[in-house]
Amino acid sequence: MKAIVVGGGIGGLAAAVxxxxxxxxxxVLERAAAFGEIGAGVGVMPNAMRALEWMGLDDEIRRLGTPRVSGGVRADDGRWLVHLPDVGQEKVIAMHRADLHGVLLRALPPEVLFTGVEVTGADDLDADLVVAADGIHSRLRAELLPDAPGPVYAGATAWRGVAPGPYELPISQTLGPGGEAGILPLGDGRVCWYVAKVAPARADLDPVALFADWHDPLPELVRTTADVIRHDIYELPLLPTFVKGRVALLGDAAHAMTPYLGQGACMALEDAVTLALCNGDLARYDALRRPRTQSVWKGSKRAGRLGIEMRSPIALALRNFALRAVPPSLAIQGMTRFSAWEVPQVHSNGSNPVVN
Ligand SMILES: Cc1cc2nc3c(=O)[nH]c(=O)nc-3n(C[C@H](O)[C@H](O)[C@H](O)COP(=O)(O)OP(=O)(O)OC[C@H]3O[C@@H](n4cnc5c(N)ncnc54)[C@H](O)[C@@H]3O)c2cc1C
Known part of the structure; x- marks a missing residue:
């Protein structure tokens, strides 16, 4: 059986592996002239790690990433709202995105990888399965589901980068009025960070000025990063299906979500493993992946409402009070809620494999 994967981002490469x-x-057919990822961080959550384990790549991920256990949520003045020591919860592996992408790329033989190929439709692709992993603005999705709405602006703009450091910092998320920030320290002293602010799309904004009075070292991280990447945040309204004929949508092409749970790329890794285990049964893939990813999509939207989108001083004070009152065990439960995914099991039902 032959599959053509359109798009060589984290989702497409994971599907190919x-x-x-x-x-x-x-x-794998990739539009860009070379395979690559942007200079920013990614937290490999425990669910994504289970997918990578199934792919046989967990040792390399552990070698290149840094397991992070202590940390929590802070207010913009630096006060801890939720502070979690290492209490044995499952670890987030902090990585540079290029390292995660590189691990997947090296797991594929060069002869299956093609760059500079822009796919505009599935009809001419000679394959039993076409995996549309061509990102949030997927051409294949537009062709397959012409009536489905396209991406919509989620109301905030994010800037990301990797500060040279060296720093010794805990992993943290910071919530402030109409904004949020995150710190994901790598093992070598560099720090992956993001800052995001509620703003109109394409607004002319300077992140250095916007976050100048947030707690240390956020202003310095933004100021000392040479390559700051800006993204207006878009999300894809929920789709009625992820599959049509022999085409399966995967990753952001299927369920691009706001980044507030840090689960977008993790979902793409889950998709990839599930698609492989479904072994061509695309109805099963749809049945397993749509509810899961759409519930995380909704969770991320809720996290945005309770986080970045809050601006009124009273609402902020109430939220911060509530967060400080949460016992660590409950906070961990909340934070790891979406990481409780296991690789689907394949059973034999007579001669037919069944995935659940
Ligand atoms: C600000 C921000 C922060 C985020 N933080 C996190 C995080 O901490 N953790 C996390 O898990 N996720 C995070 N995400 C989400 C994550 O970045 C995405 O979910 C993930 O990268 C999607 O991967 P993908 O492979 O589906 O799509 P993409 O990475 O978009 O890859 C699509 C690929 O397809 C190629 N392509 C496009 N069109 C065509 C075509 N017509 N023909 C051929 N090739 C084509 C593109 O060149 C690209 O290489 C964040 C997102 C944002 C915006």
Whole structure:
């Protein structure tokens, strides 16, 4: 069986690795002139780690990433609202995105990887399965589901980068009026960070000025980063299906969500493993992935409402009071709620494999 994967981001490469693992012949077609990822961080959550374990890549991820256990949520003046010591919760692996992408890329033989190929439709692709992993603005999705709404602006703009450091910092998220920030320290002293602010799309804003009075070292991280990447945040309204004919949507092409739970790329890794285990049964893939990803999508939206979107001083004071009152065990439960995913099991039902 042959699959063509359109898009060589984290989702597309993970799909190619996973499908090859169950015996599919695979080609990856990437529009860009070279495979690559942006200079920013990614937290590999425990659910994503289970997907990477299934792909046989967990050792390399642990080698290149840094397990982070202590940390929590802070107010913009630096006060801890939720402070979690290492209490044995599952770890988030902090990584540079290029490292995660590189691990997936190296797991594929060069002869299956094609760059400079822009796919505009699925009809001419000679394959039993076409994986549309072409991102939030997916051309294949627009062709497949012409009536489905496209991405919509989620009301905030984010800036990301990797500060040279060296720093010794805990992993943290910071909530302030109409904004939020995150710190994901790498093991070598560099720090991946993001800051985001409620703003109209394409607004002319300077993150250095916007976050100048937030707690240390956020202003310095933003100021000392040479390459700051800006993204207006878009989300994809929930789709009625992820599959049509022999085409399966995967990753942001299927369920681009706001970044407030840090689960977008993690979902793409889950998709990839599930698609491979479904072994061509796309109805099953849809049944397993749509409810899961759409519930995380909604969770991320809720996190935005309770986080970045809050601006009234009274609402902020109440939220911060409530967060400080939460016992650590409950906070961990809340934070790890979306990480409780396991690789689907394949059972044999007579001669037919069943995935659940
Ligand atoms: C500000 C921000 C912060 C985030 N933080 C996190 C985080 O901490 N943790 C997390 O898990 N997720 C995070 N995410 C989400 C994460 O970045 C995405 O969910 C993930 O990168 C999606 O991967 P993908 O492979 O589906 O899509 P993409 O990374 O968009 O890859 C799509 C690929 O397809 C290629 N392509 C596009 N069109 C075509 C075509 N027509 N033909 C051929 N190739 C094509 C593109 O060049 C690209 O390489 C964040 C997102 C944002 C915006």
């Amino acid at each position: 996973s499908l090859r693992r169950v015996g599919w012949e695979v080609q």
